[in-house]
Every structure is written in structure tokens, then in C-alpha cells.
Amino acid sequence: MTVFLTIVVIALIGISIWQMSKIFKLSSVKNTDNSEVANDEDNNRQGKMMFGFVIFLYALMIFCFINYRSFFLPEAASEHGSEYDNLMFISMVLIMFVQIITQGLLHFFSYKYRGKKTNRALFYADNDKLEFIWTIIPVIVLAGLIIYGLFTWTDIMNIDEEEGDPLIVELYAYQFDWRTRYAGADNVLGKANVRFIEGVNTLGVDESDSYGNDDVISNELHLPVGRKVIFKLRSQDVLHSAYMPFFRAQMNVVPGMITEFSYTPVLTTEDMREKEFMIDKVATINKIRREKSKELTANGEEPLESYEFDYYLLCNKICGASHYNMQMKLVVESEEEYEEWMKQQKTFKEELSAQASN
Ligand SMILES: [Cu+2]
Numbered sequence: 001m002t003v004f005l006t007i008v009v010i011a012l013i014g015i016s017i018w019q020m021s022k023i024f025k026l027s028s029v030k031n032t033d034n035s036e037v038a039n040d041e042d043n044n045r046q047g048k049m050m051f052g053f054v055i056f057l058y059a060l061m062i063f064c065f066i067n068y069r070s071f072f073l074p075e076a077a078s079e080h081g082s083e084y085d086n087l088m089f090i091s092m093v094l095i096m097f098v099q100i101i102t103q104g105l106l107h108f109f110s111y112k113y114r115g116k117k118t119n120r121a122l123f124y125a126d127n128d129k130l131e132f133i134w135t136i137i138p139v140i141v142l143a144g145l146i147i148y149g150l151f152t153w154t155d156i157m158n159i160d161e162e163e164g165d166p167l168i169v170e171l172y173a174y175q176f177d178w179r180t181r182y183a184g185a186d187n188v189l190g191k192a193n194v195r196f197i198e199g200v201n202t203l204g205v206d207e208s209d210s211y212g213n214d215d216v217i218s219n220e221l222h223l224p225v226g227r228k229v230i231f232k233l234r235s236q237d238v239l240h241s242a243y244m245p246f247f248r249a250q251m252n253v254v255p256g257m258i259t260e261f262s263y264t265p266v267l268t269t270e271d272m273r274e275k276e277f278m279i280d281k282v283a284t285i286n287k288i289r290r291e292k293s294k295e296l297t298a299n300g301e302e303p304l305e306s307y308e309f310d311y312y313l314l315c316n317k318i319c320g321a322s323h324y325n326m327q328m329k330l331v332v333e334s335e336e337e338y339e340e341w342m343k344q345q346k347t348f349k350e351e352l353s354a355q356a357s358n
Pocket residue numbers: 173174176239240241315316317318319323326
């Protein structure tokens with residue numbers, strides 16, 4: 001209601017200013033030029049405003065880059081991440097370079113060649129050489145960028161299960177949460193289908209497939225640092241997207257099929273917490289939280305807990321009402337810590353017999 005009233009008040013103020021400006025215009029005797037055609041004075045003002053606008057935009061851009069840099073991602077926590085970041089950086093630099101030249105010139109020329117009563121337009125038909133140059137340069141640059149992108153993509157997406165000793169992990173998405181399924185000692189996931197979902201078997205693992213017996217299902221994603229992980233993604237219901245920004249990884253999770261993604265984590269959760277960039281980021285977030293908490297306690301509500309960095313697997317497809325909260329904690333740790341955690345988990349077989357004995 002307050003918002004609505006504020007909008008109404010602002011609108012009314014706007015209308016009154018507009019009406020007042022009309023009165024001033026009518027009452028001023030000085031200005032007798034009522035023509036709708038722009039005169040030199042109008043052109044001068046418009047030209048300067050046009051140029052000023054582009055300067056304002058660039059100033060705003062620089063301000064945002066500096067002021068909001070704590071929202072950027074730190075260095076990648078996966079092996080392929082630097083390749084991805086390079087591609088992104090080169091693309092952004094190119095786009096910005098071209099955009100500053102084209103937009104800058106566009107606005108500068110509209111200022112420089114602003115209308116003047118004495119100026120006459122020059123008829124300039126075409127220039128083949130000029131057109132050739134401005135066609136061929138983007139063609140070469142774009143082709144280079146696309147080829148570079150394709151190589152990077154193939155490099156990242158080249159998933160070879162035979163190479164090294166990759167960890168096979170299933171990421172299972174459903175409205176509105178995630179589960180992980182580890183392949184167990186045999187490192188082979190048992191078959192699964194949503195039709196088998198029953199009781200504790202919430203992921204629909206095929207009980208007749210012996211490969212599934214040692215599978216481990218969890219609501220946290222633990223990964224040993226330095227070991228390649230191959231994710232097999234499965235959805236129970238609608239389209240989801242597994243998004244792990246710190247690892248520069250994202251892949252759609254599509255019902256009815258298994259999609260894949262792979263990366264090698266190189267920075268543990270602890271490593272990331274100790275990065276200077278993250279320490280600053282966490283400090284910024286906690287400062288905001290403390291201020292919010294003051295407000296909350298003043299209203300007699302619970303204050304916010306202080307924030308500590310953790311990796312998360314997020315859903316990046318708007319999949320329904322609670323999409324915003326569809327996330328799972330992701331822990332990257334040493335091989336020993338990972339083994340220790342794994343030991344505490346129950347296998348699928350143990351879960352089933354526990355259910356049977358109940
Ligand atoms: Cu989702």
C-alpha cells in the first residue's frame with residue numbers, strides 16, 4: 001500500500017511540474033520561437049547531452065566494476081576453470097573494446113556533427129573498400145573466437161571414464177532438493193529408474209542390479225581434492241540445472257536422460273576460505289548481516305547468524321516455487337577426510353535391510 005501511494009505521489013508531483021513548466025513557457029515573453037523544428041540552440045543542447053550520456057554510462061560502468069567487485073567470482077576451484085576464465089576474459093575484453101569504439105564514436109559524432117543552420121549534408125554514395133574492411137575484420141575476429149571457444153569446450157567436455165581413476169557420482173535432482181549417489185567400492189552406479197521409487201529407495205535404484213548394492217546415497221556432496229569427478233545427472237520431475245559457479249560448471253538435468261559433466265576440484269573448502277578475496281567477501285557479507293541483525297533485534301526478532309563460506313551445488317533453472325532454495329552443500333576435502341566421511345555413510349543395501357527389519 002505504501003509503495004502504491006508513493007508511486008501515486010511521485011506521479012502527481014511529476015504532473016504538477018509538467019503543468020507548471022507549461023505555465024512558465026506561456027508566461028515568458030522572451031521566447032517567441034514556437035516552431036517544432038529544432039533550432040541551433042536545441043541542436044547544441046541535444047548534441048552535448050548525447051555526448052554527456054555516453055560519458056555517464058562509462059563512468060557508471062567503471063563505478064560498478066569497482067564498487068561491486070566483491071560480487072565477482074574468485075579464481076576457479078577446478079582444473080579446467082582457468083581455461084574457462086581465459087575464454088571469458090578474452091571475449092569480454094574484445095566486446096568492451098569494440099563497444100567503447102562504436103558507442104563512443106556514435107555519441108561523439110552525434111555531438112560533433114550536431115545540426116547547424118549553415119551546414120549542408122554531403123551526399124556520399126558508398127565505399128567498397130571501407131565496407132570490405134569492416135566486414136572482414138569482424139569475420140576474422142569472430143571466427144577466431146568461435147574456434148578458440150570450440151577447442152575450450154571440447155577440452156572441458158571430453159569425458160573419458162577410462163582415463164585416470166575418476167570418481168563416479170550421480171547428482172539426482174527433484175523439486176526442490178538434490179541427492180548424491182556414489183558408485184561405491186566397484187565405482188559403478190547401479191541402474192536406476194524413477195519407476196522403482198518406493199520407501200527408502202527415494203532415488204529409484206534398481207534392487208535387482210548388484211552394482212547398486214554398494215551405492216551410497218547422501219544429501220551432501222563430498223569430493224576429494226585433486227581427483228577427477230564424473231557427474232551423471234538425473235532428474236525425477238522437471239528440468240533442473242546443476243550449477244557450481246566456483247568450479248565453472250553447469251549442466252542441465254533433464255528428466256528421462258542422463259547428462260554428464262566432469263571436473264577436477266583443485267581447491268578445498270578450507271583453501272577457498274583462506275583466499276584473500278574470499279576473506280574480504282565474507283567480511284562484506286557479515287557487515288551487511290550485522291546491520292540487518294540490528295534492525296531485526298530492534299523489532300524483537302532473531303538476529304542473523306554470521307556467514308561462513310561453503311561451496312554449494314545450486315539449481316540454475318527456474319523449476320518451481322522453491323527453486324530459489326534448491327541447493328546442496330558441497331565439501332571439497334583431502335583424500336583422507338573424504339574416505340573418513342565415506343566410511344560413516346550407509347550403502348544402499350544397508351539402507352534396504354534397515355527398512356526391512358523395521
Ligand atoms: Cu531445480
